[in-house]
Amino acid sequence: MQPRTAENPLDKITTLTFDLFGTVLDLTGSLVPPISRFLADKGSAMDGGEFWGQWRARQRLEQYQDTIMMLGHSGYLEVAKRAFLFTLRSNDVDFTYDEVDDFMTVWQRLVPFTDAVQGLNELKGHYRLVALSNGEPWLLKHLAENQIKFEFDDIISVNEAGFFKPHPSVYRTATRILQVEPGEIMMVAAHSFDIMGARACGFRGAFVNRYKLPYEESPFQPDLTVNDFVELASELEAGRGQ
Secondary structure, three states, rough: OOOOOOOOOHHOOOOEEEOEEEEEOOHHHHHHHHHHHHHHHHOOOOOOHHHHHHHHHHHHHHHHHHHHOOOOOOHHHHHHHHHHHHHHHHOOOOHHHHHHHHHHHHHOOEEHHHHHHHHHHHHHEEEEEEEEEEOOOOHHHHHHHHHHHHOOOOOEHHOOOOOOOOOOHHHHHHHHHHOOHHEEEEEEEHHHHHHHHHHHHHEEEEEEEEOOOOOOOOOOOEEEEEOOOOHHHHHHHHHOOO
C-alpha cells in the first residue's frame, strides 16, 4: 500500500459503495447445492458447479443485452431467470415454468462470505457504507436485513438508473443520491468490470480479488487490490493511521 499523503486521492474517501452479488454474497456456495438438487430431480447427470458457471456467464450476457438494447430495464431477477432458462435448454434439461419460478426463490436465501460480514463491521463508523447493486430494491433490502444482517447507511439499486453495471449512469446516479463528489467514493467489488466502470466515472476502486482472476486490460485500474474484506479493512485502517 502506498503511503498516504496530503496529495493522495484516497485521503478524500468518505464513502464506500459495495457490490453485493459475488462480492458480499457467496453466489457459488449458495446456489450450487440447490442447482445440483434441481438437476438430480430432473434426471440430469450434469454437475451443479458446471451448470452454475454456464448460468452465470449467460446472466452477464443477458444484462449487457438488456442495457445495450435500451428497451426498458428488466431487473436482476428477470434476466437471471432468462439465463437460467437458456442454460436449462442448452443442456437438454426438462422443466416447467412453475418449477423454474419455484427455484428462483433461491436468490432470496443467498448467504454472505464470512470475511465480508467481519470486514463491514470493522469499517462501520469510519466510512459511509452503501450497497450499490444490480438487484431490485425489495430484494436488496431483504438480503441486507435477513441474510447479510448488516445495516448499510444506504442501499442503492441500479433500478434508480435504469441500467445494469457497469453503465456510467449507475455510478453517476449514486453520486447524485449520496450528494458527494465521485472522488469521495470508493467502489468495492470482486468483479473487475465494476471497478473499471466506477473508476471511469471518477470513483476510487478496491478490487477484492477473491476469485484470483486477472484484472481488465484497462487504464482504469484499482487503487487497492486485496484478497478479502478483512484485508480491505486492514489496509484502509492502516491508511487512516498514516
